[in-house]
Amino acid sequence: MKKKRAILAEDLTKLEVYSDPQVSSDGKGYTFVSTIVNDEKDYESQIYFQEFDTKQIKQWTFSKGKNSHPRFSPDGKSIVFQSDRSGTSQIWLLSLNGGEAKQITTFKNGAINPEWSKDGKFILFTARLENYEDIHNQKELTKEELQKEREEKNKQPRVINRLKYKADASGFLDDKKSQIFLYDVATEIFTQLTTADTDHVYQDISPDGNTILFAANLNEEADYELTNDLFTLNMSTKEITKLTNGKGAYDNASFSPSGNKIVCFGHELDFAGATLTEIYVFDVKTGVRRVLSEKWDFQLGDSMIGDTRLGESEEGPVWSKDERQIYFIGTDHGATGLFTVNMEGELETVYKKDNHVFGFSSNNEEGFILGISSPIKPCDFFYLDSNDELSKLTNANAEFLSEVELIASEEVNFTAEDSWEIQGWLLRPYGFEEGKKYPLVLEIHGGPHMMYGQTFFHEMQLLAAKGYAVLYTNPRGSHGYGQKFVDACRHDYGGKDYTDLMSAVDYTLEKYSFIDENRLGVTGGSYGGFMTNWIVGHTNRFKAAVTQRSISNWLSFYGVSDIGYFFNKWEHGFDLLDDPKKLWEISPLKYADNVETPLLILHGELDFRCPIEQAEQLYVTLKHLKKEVEFVRFPGSNHELSRSGDPKMRIERLNHICRWFEKYLLIK
Numbered sequence: 325m326k327k328k329r330a331i332l333a334e335d336l337t338k339l340e341v342y343s344d345p346q347v348s349s350d351g352k353g354y355t356f357v358s359t360i361v362n363d364e365k366d367y368e369s370q371i372y373f374q375e376f377d378t379k380q381i382k383q384w385t386f387s388k389g390k391n392s393h394p395r396f397s398p399d400g401k402s403i404v405f406q407s408d409r410s411g412t413s414q415i416w417l418l419s420l421n422g423g424e425a426k427q428i429t430t431f432k433n434g435a436i437n438p439e440w441s442k443d444g445k446f447i448l449f450t451a452r453l454e455n456y457e458d459i460h461n462q463k464e465l466t467k468e469e470l471q472k473e474r475e476e477k478n479k480q481p482r483v484i485n486r487l488k489y490k491a492d493a494s495g496f497l498d499d500k501k502s503q504i505f506l507y508d509v510a511t512e513i514f515t516q517l518t519t520a521d522t523d524h525v526y527q528d529i530s531p532d533g534n535t536i537l538f539a540a541n542l543n544e545e546a547d548y549e550l551t552n553d554l555f556t557l558n559m560s561t562k563e564i565t566k567l568t569n570g571k572g573a574y575d576n577a578s579f580s581p582s583g584n585k586i587v588c589f590g591h592e593l594d595f596a597g598a599t600l601t602e603i604y605v606f607d608v609k610t611g612v613r614r615v616l617s618e619k620w621d622f623q624l625g626d627s628m629i630g631d632t633r634l635g636e637s638e639e640g641p642v643w644s645k646d647e648r649q650i651y652f653i654g655t656d657h658g659a660t661g662l663f664t665v666n667m668e669g670e671l672e673t674v675y676k677k678d679n680h681v682f683g684f685s686s687n688n689e690e691g692f693i694l695g696i697s698s699p700i701k702p703c704d705f706f707y708l709d710s711n712d713e714l715s716k717l718t719n720a721n722a723e724f725l726s727e728v729e730l731i732a733s734e735e736v737n738f739t740a741e742d743s744w745e746i747q748g749w750l751l752r753p754y755g756f757e758e759g760k761k762y763p764l765v766l767e768i769h770g771g772p773h774m775m776y777g778q779t780f781f782h783e784m785q786l787l788a789a790k791g792y793a794v795l796y797t798n799p800r801g802s803h804g805y806g807q808k809f810v811d812a813c814r815h816d817y818g819g820k821d822y823t824d825l826m827s828a829v830d831y832t833l834e835k836y837s838f839i840d841e842n843r844l845g846v847t848g849g850s851y852g853g854f855m856t857n858w859i860v861g862h863t864n865r866f867k868a869a870v871t872q873r874s875i876s877n878w879l880s881f882y883g884v885s886d887i888g889y890f891f892n893k894w895e896h897g898f899d900l901l902d903d904p905k906k907l908w909e910i911s912p913l914k915y916a917d918n919v920e921t922p923l924l925i926l927h928g929e930l931d932f933r934c935p936i937e938q939a940e941q942l943y944v945t946l947k948h949l950k951k952e953v954e955f956v957r958f959p960g961s962n963h964e965l966s967r968s969g970d971p972k973m974r975i976e977r978l979n980h981i982c983r984w985f986e987k988y989l990l991i992k
Contacts, residue, residue: 328729330754330789333978335728336632336782337361337971340720342703343635344392345685345693349400352376354685354693355384356705357392358720359634361971369635371405374717376687376707381718384418385425392635393437398444404428406436411467415449415507428507429514430464432457433500442531447507448517450526452500459505459516486547491886492933492963504538517557522546527554527577527588534559537577537586543570550890554588554606567606568613574604576625576640580647584608587641587650589624596894598773598801598811601625603641603650603665616650616669623655623810627803628680629769630779631967632702637683637695645688653681655804658735658747658777662692662708675708680779693717699751700730702780729754731788733778736795738831740824744812747805748797748828749776750836751788761840763989764793766829766866768848768855770873772801772821773810783966783978790982791990793839795832799824815897817910818858825855826863842867843989847981849873849966850934854912857942860923861915868988870924870981873934873963876942878907884935916945922952924984926977928961928969956980 341359348354353375362368369390374381385391387409394405402419409416410427412434418425428447429435435451453459465473482496490496502523506515518524520542527537536557541549542564554567554574567586568574574590586606591599601624603617617624625639640652647667651674654663661676662684675681675694682703683695691709705717733749740746753762765787769776776796784794798804799821801813813821833841845868848856853874860869875881882888882900892899898906908914923946927939939955946953958977961969965977 329727331728331730331782331785332789333786333975333982335724336974336978337365338721338724339632339702339782341632341634342695342705342718342720343633343637343683344394345637345683345695345705346394346396347685347687347693348373349396349398351688351690354687354705355394355396355403356695357394357635359390362388365971367634367968367971371403374705379717395438395440397440398442404438404440404447406438408434410464411470412464414464415447417447417509428512429462431459431462432465434464435505437526439526439529441529441533443533445509446529446533447509448526448529448536449505449507450502450524451505453503453516454499454501455519455521459514487889488547488886490932492931495930495932504536517559525552525575527575528579528586530579531581531583535579535583537579539574539577542566551593554586567611578641578643579608580643581645582647585647587643589641589652595807595811596814597891598807598814600807600810603652605650605667616665616667617671619669620671621806623775623803624652625655626653626660626680626682627655627773627775628660628682628777628779629771629774629781630680630697631782632780633682633697634968638685639683642684642686644686651684651686651692653684655775657804658749658775658798660777662694675712675714678778680777682779697779699733699749699778699780699785701725729789730780730785736797736828736832736835738827740800740820740827742820744800744809744820744824746797746799746824746828748795749778750832751784751794753791753793754789755791756838758838760838761843762791762793762838763843763845763985764795764829764832764839765845765847765985765989766825767794767796768825768846768852769796769798769802770848770850770852771803772813772851773803775802775804777804783981786978786982787985790986792845792985793832793836795828797825797828799828814895817854817896818862822855822858822862825859829865845869845985845989847872850963851875853934857912858915860919860921861912862918864920866921868924868985869921870926870984871939871942872926872966872977873928873931874925874938874942875934876911876913876938878911879904880937880941881934882907884937886932913941913945916942916951917949919946919949919951922984922988923954924980925953925955926958926980927956928958928963928965930960930962931965933963954984 344357346355359369371385371394389408391407394403415428415435415438416425431451433452438449504517504526525539541552556565572592577588605614641650649664660681662674679698685693694706697703707715731751736748787794844866846866847870849872853871856871925939927936943955
């Protein structure tokens with residue numbers, strides 16, 4: 325049998341990424357979205373349909389660009405979806421009896437996230453408008469017109485008068501706000517449902533079609549607040565009613581089949597950004613709220629980190645038809661699964677294995693479509709029937725998997741210095757041979773309140789393919805291990821989170837004799853970049869380091885990051901105005917003179933989350949000190965470079981990482 329080859333950086337352009345399974349109205353099949361990198365090295369998403377009986381897959385969209393968010397009409401005769409085929413993302417309608425898709429919207433700034441009313445008479449969607457814009461005179465701009473408008477705008481001075489004036493991946497924010505619209509399918513008339521000068525996020529429409537559910541912050545001080553609320557809008561009277569108490573953040577809300585209850589995810593920021601998500605149920609008539617998850621201690625939703633998950637998928641909560649159960653994805657000990665809860669708050673596991681459930685769709689409760697990834701399988705859809713039997717539906721990336729050897733992960737569990745249990749995983753090098761010594765690269769995730777686990781990760785597979793053992797762990801501060809654990813790094817950055825990582829390396833060196841303790845590397849992005857910077861300023865045990873989209877100076881981070889004005893307070897307990905001396909104490913830049921490890925700095929020039937000045941400060945300081953350092957800037961790239969950035973830039977990034985580690989760890 326021919327030996328499979330090692331994975332390459334360029335292979336990320338050969339991967340097909342599945343997302344957003346949606347069971348059809350008649351239960352005979354489901355749609356999904358497939359995203360690839362096309363011949364022009366751009367992302368392309370198409371909508372497919374698979375029949376349950378025949379397993380046959382049919383492609384339903386063909387235009388280049390991004391076609392996504394398919395939703396079946398209640399009668400099953402058509403789907404509504406969004407597509408940027410015309411230049412901007414607009415809403416389109418496709419009859420399943422044949423024919424071309426029909427463009428519904430021509431909004432100047434695009435339209436997204438279409439959903440059907442329960443009777444199929446209306447389509448609801450979101451579009452961004454300025455207050456003065458008339459929805460009945462909307463004209464879509466061509467790609468050339470859009471480009472010209474951007475160029476003209478960039479020639480003008482920018483007047484800033486609010487706190488939240490920029491956002492990573494969105495850039496500088498303008499006066500446009502997300503509003504909710506209703507489209508009458510029969511009359512083809514648009515109605516604007518919300519008008520407040522704030523962003524509105526559509527959640528659901530009641531079964532009787534009389535009430536819209538949305539999330540927003542309608543307070544006058546919204547620019548200074550990090551909370552939002554759930555509201556109902558009466559379609560007849562236009563009366564808006566607030567359901568929540570103004571103390572938290574809420575999303576993923578939906579009416580029960582009878583319309584008598586509402587379920588949502590949310591929390592009240594008890595532990596700031598490290599607060600576990602709760603599941604709430606509201607009585608529509610009385611407004612009384614119940615917390616179903618009050619006695620639980622795990623994270624709801626999908627907190628898994630990967631670098632190839634493109635597209636959104638349902639995470640829940642989703643009602644059962646009889647309203648006795650609510651289904652959702654949960655994050656637990658390096659894996660995600662499908663769970664259910666009844667109205668008494670009793671939690672049950674529907675499906676959970678050592679893998680990553682990234683989305684689901686219910687087939688009238690006779691079964692579920694599950695989107696699943698694992699370290700050696702990027703993605704596939706499976707059917708979980710009522711007898712808990714799991715059958716594979718798709719065979720994504722078959723040709724790629726037949727040619728390329730992916731490395732299975734080995735779980736690594738160890739005890740930290742203070743006896744806390746820490747979970748991690750190890751990938752052995754490609755072509756591993758007993759008796760041979762190999763270098764090790766420690767990967768550190770961002771967040772910090774996210775989770776590494778049992779999912780496909782191209783970057784880690786690439787490092788293993790290049791001849792490294794790869795260690796990745798969930799130090800305290802990670803999701804998946806309860807509230808105390810995820811909160812434990814707050815007010816202690818560079819403390820026990822750092823020693824957890826050092827304990828991970830110590831344990832791995834002790835357990836795996838094939839690892840060369842003199843050839844250790846370390847890398848991470850965002851919080852992982854901060855920690856990489858912190859590590860090289862506090863130990864010289866690593867012979868090479870790559871810091872990505874990192875933080876080096878918490879004092880300047882306060883004023884330059886899109887989240888800096890609140891993140892310092894959330895994570896450290898104080899900000900620039902409270903105690904600048906303490907912020908400097910936990911800034912890696914302070915320890916630059918201690919750095920002996922050759923350091924490669926990678927950063928996107930349009931990163932508004934961890935702005936490039938963080939990298940510039942670190943580079944200039946180390947270079948001035950005549951340290952071994954190199955700086956690579958990625959034009960046009962934001963904080964999402966490694967996950968959804970320009971494919972060419974993503975490949976360049978991976979090649980630079982491999983080049984640096986090869987120079988210091990492989991070549992003796």
